Amino acid sequence: MTSVPLSLLRRTRVASSVIPGFGLTLGFTLTYLSLIVLLPLAALLLKAASASLDQWLAVLGDPRVLSALWLSFGGALAAAVINAVFGLLVAWVLVRYPFPGRKVVDAFVDLPFALPTAVAGIALTALYAPNGWLGRLLEPLGVKVAFTPLGVVVAMVFIGLPFVVRTVEPVLQDVDLELEEAAASLGADRLQTFFRVILPAVAPSLLTGFSLALARAVGEYGSVIFIAGNMPGVSEIAPLLIVTKLEQYDYVGATVIATIMLAISFTLLLVVNLLQKWRRARMGG
């Protein structure tokens, strides 16, 4: 009953993989990533570097830019949080309860992946416009969705849902019913079982789903611009502002906003990854 540290076993095993060709595959990976990801980003940074400090300050001081960035990232965060909660719920229902039509519901989850975003945007706008099916019901309550920041969040929730469901689902499938039974036999009530046993087990995948939904929502353009109404300073998102600037031949302004977006996105994803790493280290791998 001696125990060999698992991490040690794994490390030695990697060294002697039965499939050779590490050099070749690594070379290919780096080349591919460079061409597809790094080169365009480098071009962006190069262009941004050509902007003078004054130009940077001008863009950063522009309330329209700040409000667009705030809407893009704030809205995306809000949408990702909403998706994390309800995506987990959807995944839970799909995994735990067999019901007629489950396969169909399961397929529905992927629709936001597949639908052209413009179609989604137009559909959402038609629904939530003041004379739309849902907008008509909401208007007397004083809730305006279409052409407001709320509409932006709604569109972002729509396109981000599958990311959470699809990352949480397989992990939830692995959470054995026995764990819940064990918790119950130890005296835990349902809430305790959920928050102390199930949630920590799915937390890493939930965090991954959250960051994917967040990244997607930050970069979303097509579906948002229809429902947003795009009022400068109110419901205009940063990607749209970039397009607007490009159309006005303000390449420097567009690049600077893009660079800021890149920096914030990178920081957000880095934080999520560090969180994951910290968690893994704490659990001992």
Added chain:
Amino acid sequence: MIEVEDVSKHFGDFKALDRVSLRVNQGKLVALLGPSGSGKTTLLRILAGLEQPDAGRIKLGGIDATGLGTRDRRVGFVFQHYALFRHMSVAENVAFGLKVRKGADRPSKAVIAERVHTLLNLVQLEGLAGRYPSQLSGGQRQRVALARALAVEPRLLLLDEPFGALDAQVRKDLRRWLRNLHDEMGLTGVFVTHDQEEALEVADEVVVMNKGRIEQIGTPAEIYDSPATPFVYRFLGNVNAVPCSVTGGAAQVGGLHIGGGAVDGGGTAFVRPHDVEILELSPDLPQATIRQVIVLGPVVRVEVVLPDGTVLDSEVTREHKDKLKLRRGLEVSIFLRKARVFVGG
């Protein structure tokens, strides 16, 4: 004390338990033994409150617990695959049952830490409190699961195939260890197993189950020496089951008189291999021919064929084999020390 009264349980058309009644006295360790599908795990889960019976009653310590959920039964349940919480360290796993208590029932941090320490000592895992389940061997995980179940001071400990997922040597060690632990703590325990050796070695009392019913309840010696039904005979240990006929109150197998039968007719005679004695050829005793001699460590299995073609397995010692120079083709006499006849079975 546990009392199970007329409990039945169906899963769809499948009858998992069919009016099962059972009584386990305080401080006993009882094995539910049977093949898969015999209902033993269902019975255990009903005792734990993880399943509710369709009919019948469960009493724990004289109080009706039927309908009570797992949470309120104060039973410790140890799962076959441990069901440890992977994101918690060993100490956190053991402390879980105490930490989820509410209000005044919840012990202070110091008390919990003390109790975890005591329990980890008990299961001999003192040094591993900070490890995570993924860093432990199977045997260690099972002991953590046991410590976790004991932490809530259950009035009843239930174990579902506790050693089923472990390899042979670890299993043997843990078995003895569980038996000793039980003797020290005096807890009432029920465990499920399909391994007869495990049941006979560890339990005070064995409940043999088959097809949702109890075939026999008794001490390991009773179960082995005087099985109540053909099923128990077949399930526990090796046995020769040979067709026989009973006429005039005497049972015959291939011209061999093997004892009495209550009712005339065809039946099956059960003889344990070690009750088939092999002797030097003698005119007073029935004859047989050796067909096969297999040495299995200290014992030797000998297959003999009776004149009518019936084959019997016999077990003899190495010394006996050497003394009689047993080999294939040798003519010998046989004597059945003990046999039991089930008419119609």
